[in-house]
Amino acid sequence: MPFVIPPGPKAAPRVGARPAFDRDALGSMAERFLSCVPLSAEVIDASGASWFANDRAERLADGFAHAGAAVPSDAREERLEVLRRALASGEKVRVVGVQGGVKRQWVICPNTASGLPAPWAVVFASGGPLDAFGDPSGATVRLEHDDWGPLAGLSPRELEVLTRIARGLSMREIAREMERSVKTVEFHRSALGAKLGVTNRVELTRLALRAGLVDLS
Secondary structure (H helix, E strand, O other), X not given: OOOOOOOOOOOOOOOOOOOOOOHHHHHHHHHHHHHHOOOEEEEEEOOOOEEEEOHHHHHHOOOOOOOOOOOOHXXXXXXXXXXXXXXXXXXXXXXXXXXXXXXXXXXXXXXXXXXXXXXXXXXEEOOOOOOOOOOOOOEEEEOXXXXXXXXXXXXXXXXXXXXXXXXXOOHHHHHHHHOOOHHHHHHHHHHHHHHHOOOOHHHHHHHHHHOOOOOOO
16 A cells, blocks of 8 residues: 555644544554564554564564464463553553573553554564663563473473583583583483584574573673
8 A cells, every 4th residue: 555645734733733644544654664663563453463564573473472383372372461461551561581492572562542443552572682672661571481492392401501501611510510420411412402403512502592591691
């Protein structure tokens, strides 16, 4: 749909008055704006249905509330509940959690305009733990149910080893911290590498950093 600037008023408007925008023009304007922002952005309603996603959001291919069948149902339900609370309050909310094995931030910006058929929000998303939004105003919610993606199959011990690998520790140093033998630690590393299909230390570190297992601050 082409972008159309609505005609201005015939007389000068009163101070504080706004010209009327028709819905199609406003929708076109919003679509153009969201297509230009350097963040993943999508428009979703209270059911989690996506009405628009910009190119970055399409590349992530896993929206905030409709991330696909691979995401555990409890994680999807929790996100929907956070979204509905934000829509009910009309307040911006920053959400932090892990999706697809990647630690992400979302900022839910509810639309508070009256006269709409249903409430909706624009959700901005980071692509990983290094894509920070700064410290936006509003409440921050840390999701309880994370979607660990490829890391979901790792045992607690394997996650411990992976985290320490990402910290740059040697096998001997990891064994000392965990109070286990070097042989046991090497067994855990071999097992987690097989599960992830990765044996290179650099790639293992990358996976751990993207999942937020190591504090990057």
